[in-house]
Amino acid sequence: MLLEKDPYHAFMPYEPIPVASASDGPLSGLTLGVKDLFDVAGYRTGCGCPTRLATSPVMTRTAPAVQRLLDAGAQFVGKTHTDELAWALYGMNAHFGTPVNPAAPDRIPGGSSSGSAAAVAGGLVDIAVGSDTGGSIRAPASFCGIWGIRPTHDRIPLDGAQALAPSFDTCGLFARDGNTLLRGMEVLAGPDTAPLPNAPELLWPTEMHAQLGEAQSALCSAAFDGLTAREVSVYPDGVEAAYATYLTTNGADCAEAIVPYIRASGMPLVRGIDGRAAAAEALTPEEIATARSARAAFRVHVESVVGEGVLLAPAVHDAPFRLDAPVEVFDGFRHDAMRLLCVAGMSGLPQVVFPAGKVNGAPYGVSLIGPRGSDLSLISLAIQLTAKDMP
Known part of the structure; x- marks a missing residue:
């Protein structure tokens, strides 16, 4: 991670490798965490699994969804903790530990995107990438008192991310407020294909x-x-x-x-x-x-x-x-x-x-x-x- 301190144990303790982002763009000024399920060039992808981490090469290509955010000016801070292989809902990893829920330190942070949720809730980053198969963005967003979205299935590419259940897997975002979430999703998802009417039922x-x-x-x-x-x-x-x-x-x-x-x-x-x-x-x-x-x-x-x-x-x-x-x-x-x-x-x-x-x-x-x-x-x-x- 590229932070000096990580009081919430939100990030994987990888050697800090700077990741280039655009010098200007719609996300300039925002810091970014990325769930360690997505490839980031210069880093291994551990997926919360020691076996997977041990055999992972150092990636030479960043997952397209993450690259969109970098190209828009978001500044990468580090890769965040996940439940092992993203196959859980509580955010508790037996191998790498449990991120602290900044809003309720005695409670579970929720998973599998636990590190991303904790990093956002604790103010360590402005936005964070997570994945949601069965609830892995929605549950930790609720548990940590922040905003999060599971997008329309298949709307955001999952190339360069470990699959769990492909007909359910999605890539989404966390933020501390709705306007920042919207700002990030405008880049990540592009324009709506079916926007809501002005006064939806x-x-x-x-x-x-x-x-x-x-x-x-x-x-x-x-x-x-x-x-x-x-x-x-x-x-x-x-x-x-x-x-x-x-x-x-x-x-x-x-x-x-x-x-x-x-x-x-x-x-x-x-x-x-x-x-x-x-x-x-x-x-x-x-x-x-x-x-x-x-x-x-x-x-x-x-x-x-x-x-x-x-x-x-x-x-x-x-x-x-x-x-x-x-x-x-x-x-x-x-x-x-x-x-x-x-x-x-x-x-x-x-x-x-x-x-x-x-x-x-x-x-x-x-x-x-x-x-x-x-x-x-x-x-x-x-x-x-x-x-x-x-x-």
Whole structure:
């Protein structure tokens, strides 16, 4: 890293190699962190995995998504920590340690883009690149009290980044405020292909809100106070059916994209990855085909419900839990969060997360989910909402 101090353990302790950026551009004056899942010329790409790091060459080419930001004037500061192979949601790496959540130091930072979220939340960088497969930008944004976006699937190139589950993988950004997030995404994503109308219909996904506790529900209501929204259903066959479809389709992708590396490398498996890899390998062709068909139907349903409107949705079900929480919390929290996160993940729609307040002393975020290709206007709408400029 190119910083003198890293009080939040957000960055990988690589030898500091300066990375060239444009001397002028729309992102001039902004500092940049990059999740160690993306290639940066002059650095190895460790993906949070000691085995991968040991065999990684020094990269000679920077991932195109990162290069866009550098070419726009963003100043590279360092590569940030990630959960191993980006296959987790808590931000706790058994090999390289856990970044500190600057907004709640006794709580998990959220993963797998934990280092990027901590670096932004702690003021070490202005923007940071993360990836989001199952929630790896949206969860840490909520947990660390910052802004983050999972963009429309396939909108931003993932060349030069380790794949996990390609039909879910996305590249997005974190920032401390909406205007900076918008500034970065204008460069990273380019113009919207389907911007929102001037006054999009606002939608209230009842089954998503029904998964919240009293305090979380109150924060969501307060964040969207004064807005008129039509109630809609985004789970055509129920929450559990959608989540089962997510688990199978995501697992099938992982079985093709990352499990072969895990087995061929002989890397030691930590708790969590071992079970997920085994479950992915155990899926049958029939199970996968059925789930992929169900996912296609889910996507059609959600896109039909959203139309040109916007879902006013919780990001996750709760604030981050304590680092010393009992094992039952570690085992269950991820599943509860993913029942909400899977909506944008399976439909491929953009979701922007922003702070709503605190639950039991820790940050909690809410979100907007919009039509495919509406990413920038979705951020703009969130900025208006948080500024209380909406009618």
